[in-house]
Amino acid sequence: SQKIEQNSEALNIQEGKTATLTCNYTNYSPAYLQWYRQDPGRGPVFLLLIRENEKEKRKERLKVTFDTTLKQSLFHITASQPADSATYLCALVNDYKLSFGAGTTVTVRA
Amino acid sequence: DAGITQSPRHKVTETGTPVTLRCHQTENHRYMYWYRQDPGHGLRLIHYSYGVKDTDKGEVSDGYSVSRSKTEDFLLTLESATSSQTSVYFCAISEGSGGTYEQYFGPGTRLTVT
Numbered sequence: 001s002q003k004i005e006q007n008s009e010a011l012n013i014q015e016g017k018t019a020t021l022t023c024n025y026t027n028y029s030p031a032y033l034q035w036y037r038q039d040p041g042r043g044p045v046f047l048l049l050i051r052e053n054e055k056e057k058r059k060e061r062l063k064v065t066f067d068t069t070l071k072q073s074l075f076h077i078t079a080s081q082p083a084d085s086a087t088y089l090c091a092l093v094n095d096y097k098l099s100f101g102a103g104t105t106v107t108v109r110a
Numbered sequence: 111d112a113g114i115t116q117s118p119r120h121k122v123t124e125t126g127t128p129v130t131l132r133c134h135q136t137e138n139h140r141y142m143y144w145y146r147q148d149p150g151h152g153l154r155l156i157h158y159s160y161g162v163k164d165t166d167k168g169e170v171s172d173g174y175s176v177s178r179s180k181t182e183d184f185l186l187t188l189e190s191a192t193s194s195q196t197s198v199y200f201c202a203i204s205e206g207s208g209g210t211y212e213q214y215f216g217p218g219t220r221l222t223v224t
Contacts, residue, residue: 032210043200043215044153089152093211096141096160096204097168102152 002027006090006101013080014109021075021104023090028099030092033066033073038087038103047088048075080108113137116201116216124224129188131219133201135181141204142184143213144168144176146197153200159184191223 007022023033031052036044050057050066050073057064063076077084087105091098113136123129133142144156145168155168157176165176173195175187188195198220202213 034210034212041218043202043218044213046212046214049210049212091213093209096206096211097143097155097158098211098213099155100153102150 002094002099004028004090004092004099004101006088006104008104009102010105010107012107012109015080015082017080019077019080019084019106019108021088021090021106023073023075023101025071025092028071028092028094029068030094032093033064034091034093034098035062035064035073035075036089036091036100038089044089077106080106082108082110084108114201114203114214114216116199116219118219119217120220122222122224123191125192126190129191129221131186131188131199131201131221133184133186133216135184135203137203137205137214138181139203139205139214140181141206141211142178143202143204144174144184144186145200145202146170146195147200147218148197156186156199188221191221193223195221196223197221 003026005024034049035047038044061078065074087103089103090101117132143158145153154170159165159178177185201216204211204213
């Protein structure tokens with residue numbers, strides 16, 4: 001069966017450090033992988049998309065990698081700030097639907 | 111924010127009653143989706159639509175039905191609400207251009223079935 005796993009439910013880091021989140025998948029061959037941010041009580045917000053032929057994508061302090069051999073994506077928040085505290089979801093494009101991981105909650109301590 | 115609203119935002123209802131949630135978009139996007147989000151399960155797709163009157167089931171569709179009579183509106187109906195349907199429900203839209211299908215979410219509806 002298809003499965004998407006995000007490495008841990010919670011990640012606590014010090015302000016200024018880099019947070020690294022992992023998304024692993026099985027029994028998928030996605031052409032695209034997406035990352036979303038969700039704040040408490042709100043809907044997810046689209047952050048980044050990476051294509052299967054792209055190794056890395058950057059947007060401001062965010063960096064995403066996509067390794068189709070390992071079936072893994074890494075999501076990095078560099079120079080983290082308390083405002084980055086949120087839950088981050090990875091999602092695979094499956095036809096015109098998305099399948100989501102359960103998310104990793106990041107808390108950045110000042 | 112994408113022009114997407116959900117109503118009601120909060121609802122408490124009794125077991126066995128029908129409930130309808132509404133999603134309205136002003137973006138003229140082709141695709142619309144209903145998800146539920148529960149602790150430990152993440153976002154799970156209930157139903158989706160790929161055009162007016164074109165809908166299909168997601169992974170957790172039992173006990174739910176949908177309708178889309180206009181591009182801008184996508185309704186989710188709980189035919190006879192049960193306590194297991196207590197959840198936060200999100201609607202999402204997608205233009206679908208280029209095959210990337212990034213989605214834009216509404217603010218959510220918190221439903222409690224007593």
